[in-house]
Amino acid sequence: LATELPGTRRPGGRTERTRAAVVQATLELLAERGVTQLTVEAVAERSGVHRSTIHRRWASVDGLVAAALRSATEHHWAPADTGTFEGDLRELLLEVVRSFTEPGHRELPTASVVAAFHSQPAADALHGFYQDRHARAAALVARAAARGEIPEATDAAEVIRNACGPLFYRLFISREPLTPGHARTCAAATTAATRAGAFEAR
Amino acid sequence: LATELPGTRRPGGRTERTRAAVVQATLELLAERGVTQLTVEAVAERSGVHRSTIHRRWASVDGLVAAALRSATEHHWAPADTGTFEGDLRELLLEVVRSFTEPGHRELPTASVVAAFHSQPAADALHGFYQDRHARAAALVARAAARGEIPEATDAAEVIRNACGPLFYRLFISREPLTPGHARTCAAATTAATRAGAFEAR
Amino acid sequence: LATELPGTRRPGGRTERTRAAVVQATLELLAERGVTQLTVEAVAERSGVHRSTIHRRWASVDGLVAAALRSATEHHWAPADTGTFEGDLRELLLEVVRSFTEPGHRELPTASVVAAFHSQPAADALHGFYQDRHARAAALVARAAARGEIPEATDAAEVIRNACGPLFYRLFISREPLTPGHARTCAAATTAATRAGAFEAR
């Protein structure tokens, strides 16, 4: 049936206040406990919104998480400009390292990743987030190409994926420690590969 | 005092049969439904072992998963030998791509990754698995160094991490499609970076 | 001060159409599902009147039921005239048996009885209905008295109660089957008792 969900027809006043309270509570609890411990019950209590209202509008924990992630995506971001390709890359990777290691901050981004394993909406939200990141990071690659540091036809997104990949690998796959030093190594490696033309579009 | 778990004092006969049945059932269900849908109830039913017994010996779903992963790790593996560094790398990466994309097979490895987010034992098991992989893959790097393809002092594990990272990034972070083509790109990029000395120890 | 209910000030046009639709839907659903399953939700859907409107005008399910019962009571009835006291009584009782046993018809009268347990308005409506019945049935007793079949001072309502009581007892108390045969037995018994003067007013 997929009858239209509540909250779309009268999106002002109380409805909006409810939405905001719930999203806020979800983000907090996501950071505090992670997706697995996130319960509708807790969100209801923290937000002061009744449990059944949450079920009506977000259907389940998945929907809640997806909505929270979407809302978290809405802030703008741009890569730092250090003047060199490797420097820019290093800054970007250091930011990744920081956001996934600093206690008190890493919980939310980590939760996003976990959530994506549990629900399609969350996976979509995560995908959207990184698409956005890739697009914004392309600026960094364009600058380097303009400076002649790297080949003209370099695939920007691929550069980013190659630079970030190993960091996430340590975090979530081999489960090894991650330090700023690794960001530097990755920046160097990716720079070398890029200069060598490994990411030239076909 | 964590009183010794059952199943250690008399590890033969029925005890062993029980263990095997439970681990088998867990692996199957892990593959079929993923960690999130894995319930003690289902494992009990599938294995024919009573729920109480499972709780007694494995305490919880986490323990169940960790045990299953440990048992799944016990088979030996060695990187293919194609004669060239890039070739070896490519084969290794293709294997990764296959094991995480082939329907009917990808479920278990994926479940391992997810499980690690949910329980420390599972995280440890995953870590152990990849430590083993890195150690075995070192052979590939040693061969290349012996052939003079890459610098002597190359950090083998770091090579592997850099090569695999981007693939996992696509799979679990940016949630983009993963194809054999990506394995080739990564192999090439890592080869370039390695030759350029990006992974020389310190 | 019970603020005047809506629908009393402007009882024409749309207001009246709404009332009729709601009452009609209530009667239908009462017959189809019984009081217990009767929900404002269902009445709203069936009648095409918004739930809030129903709440405004009938306050609750009770009010709905009471209104429906009142409207159902408004048809006129008179006992059959067979020429004899016992014959008249038998006809009346057969009518009772029929109206409470015929599938497709028994639901509404049964629902009235049940409803009376749940709400005072419904109980009042039911009481009113039977008061009316008793008054009309008095004609039957008067005829018999005029014919000299039974004592002059016979309490008509009491005759009816005694005749009908056992049938309802089977239906709703001892929960035994009810057939036309029982109507005959009751008619005979009541006739005997009446002739013997058991129902002479004090």
Added chain:
Amino acid sequence: LATELPGTRRPGGRTERTRAAVVQATLELLAERGVTQLTVEAVAERSGVHRSTIHRRWASVDGLVAAALRSATEHHWAPADTGTFEGDLRELLLEVVRSFTEPGHRELPTASVVAAFHSQPAADALHGFYQDRHARAAALVARAAARGEIPEATDAAEVIRNACGPLFYRLFISREPLTPGHARTCAAATTAATRAGAFEAR
């Protein structure tokens, strides 16, 4: 599936204590609030037994009520012996009047009647109760027949139904007041009808 309900396989110790506590709480709440207001929640709280346990063993409010009624049936009863048929009948009817009118006592029997409208198990329990009553009351009829007060072949159950019916009619159908005086009228009427042979078996 109708898999056997819990509480049947190990009917001693804790299981029995649980059962008793729940039945007791149900009876109390039934008397205090009536069937309609009876909730599993309240029974759980009052009995100290967990809600899910109640659901497991009694499935729903219906089952709860039925069990309570069955247990209430288990006490033995015998009609008083006054020496005369009409006297015995009068005593019996006075008992009915009392049990359905005395505040603080009438609630439970009334609730039984209402419950029977709501669930088959409750209806069955009620039927069982009255079958038992009819059987026990037969003694009264037998005594009268032995004394030669009434015909030999009198159908005892039918006598009881005819005597009680009008009282219940007042209570639950026409919703009129019920007093001890009505018991006397009914006893007299039924005595007259019985003596006249109205309840002789076929």
Added chain:
DNA sequence: TGTTAACCGAGACGGTACGTCGCGTCTTTCT
């Protein structure tokens, strides 16, 4: 080869969270 400690099967319960339904009360929005 017995014994006996260890393990397992089985039933029941307390407990947490879920998702659903229905009621009755606001309150936004639209006419």
Added chain:
DNA sequence: AGAAAGACGCGACGTACCGTCTCGGTTAACA
């Protein structure tokens, strides 16, 4: 300005698992 329609608070339901407890019955391992 006022009603209709939308959203919410609230209470209860029934379900699914979890983890615990208490029996009693087997059985592996050791004397």
